[in-house]
Amino acid sequence: MSDAKIIDGKATALSLRARVAEQAQAFADAAGRLPGLAVVLVGEDPASAVYVRAKERASAEAHIGGTVHRLPATTTQEELLALVRALNADTTVDGILVQLPLPPQIDAHAIIAAIDPEKDVDGFHPINAGRLASGLPGFVPCTPLGCLMLLKDYHDHLAGLEAVVVGRSNIVGKPMAQLLLAESCTVTIAHSRTRDLFGAVRRSDIVIAAVGVPELIRGDWIKPGATVIDVGINRVTLPDGKTKLIGDVAYDEAIEVAGAITPVPGGVGPMTIAVLLRNTLVAAHRKTGIALDERTL
Ligand SMILES: Nc1nc2c(c(=O)[nH]1)N[C@@H](CN(C=O)c1ccc(C(=O)N[C@@H](CCC(=O)O)C(=O)O)cc1)CN2
Numbered sequence: 244m245s246d247a248k249i250i251d252g253k254a255t256a257l258s259l260r261a262r263v264a265e266q267a268q269a270f271a272d273a274a275g276r277l278p279g280l281a282v283v284l285v286g287e288d289p290a291s292a293v294y295v296r297a298k299e300r301a302s303a304e305a306h307i308g309g310t311v312h313r314l315p316a317t318t319t320q321e322e323l324l325a326l327v328r329a330l331n332a333d334t335t336v337d338g339i340l341v342q343l344p345l346p347p348q349i350d351a352h353a354i355i356a357a358i359d360p361e362k363d364v365d366g367f368h369p370i371n372a373g374r375l376a377s378g379l380p381g382f383v384p385c386t387p388l389g390c391l392m393l394l395k396d397y398h399d400h401l402a403g404l405e406a407v408v409v410g411r412s413n414i415v416g417k418p419m420a421q422l423l424l425a426e427s428c429t430v431t432i433a434h435s436r437t438r439d440l441f442g443a444v445r446r447s448d449i450v451i452a453a454v455g456v457p458e459l460i461r462g463d464w465i466k467p468g469a470t471v472i473d474v475g476i477n478r479v480t481l482p483d484g485k486t487k488l489i490g491d492v493a494y495d496e497a498i499e500v501a502g503a504i505t506p507v508p509g510g511v512g513p514m515t516i517a518v519l520l521r522n523t524l525v526a527a528h529r530k531t532g533i534a535l536d537e538r539t540l
Pocket residue numbers: 293294340341342343344365385386476488507508509510511512513514515516
């Protein structure tokens with residue numbers, strides 16, 4: 244029988260969404276309009292379509308206005324750039340999000356670089372990445388900021404702890420490492436070429452798994468009492484043909500060793516959307532100059 248705490252991302256996300264809803268209503272009362280989020284979906288990737296619908300629903304519930312722009316899979320880079328430029332110029336749009344992945348004919352880096360950094364609620368623009376690395380205010384990518392919020396719910400102090408981030412993507416791994424460094428953790432970034440992945444995980448008080456390999460990290464890799472945040476969302480097919488979501492960590496093994504662990508689903512995933520709403524509200528306040536105490540979110 245395990246003593247590990249199961250970190251309930253769904254509950255934390257709901258509570259953040261409620262705080263955003265309250266503040267978004269106050270913003271609307273002051274500004275005469277709702278905070279505005281433009282979401283752009285290109286193509287028919289089924290998972291992306293699900294995530295965008297969830298963002299649409301969550302926005303409406305949190306008094307965040309805006310539009311979803313659904314474009315065909317054949318959209319050219321120039322057409323998408325033209326839409327991004329139009330959204331940059333639209334004064335009712337506070338936040339812009341282009342859902343990833345994009346179809347192969349489109350260079351995602353070029354699209355992200357075209358988004359106005361002050362509307363970049365995904366925090367992917369190189370200017371926001373640079374601000375994060377330099378300790379300056381900007382926008383922080385939603386998934387890593389959500390992970391940090393879950394960690395802070397569980398730890399009063401992160402300073403001095405050993406943390407490993409398994410995965411080095413621009414969306415999760417790199418910004419996550421920067422956030423942990425800013426909290427004075429000792430951070431290792433591990434990846435597919437890391438020679439002693441087991442050793443890096445085994446010595447860590449905090450494990451962030453964001454590598455996209457189902458159950459790569461086994462229970463006996465985890466330091467007893469460590470906090471495990473599993474960002475992996477891998478859909479696997481079971482022998483009976485049904486599908487199931489599993490993380491990058493072997494949950495049933497790790498829960499026997501960890502001090503706290505996020506489940507998949509219901510852990511990090513719901514935080515991604517809640518933080519997107521938070522970032523949009525923050526963007527609306529920064530743009531209009533209407534005061535907001537961001538620490539209350
Ligand atoms: N422009 C962006 N594209 C993508 C991002 C992003 O932050 N910005 N992140 C991911 C997808 N994503 C949001 O866009 C996302 C992923 C997962 C979840 C979530 O709630 N997952 C649930 C399970 C849902 C399911 O059943 O499939 C969970 O983990 O509990 C929300 C948002 C890539 N693209």
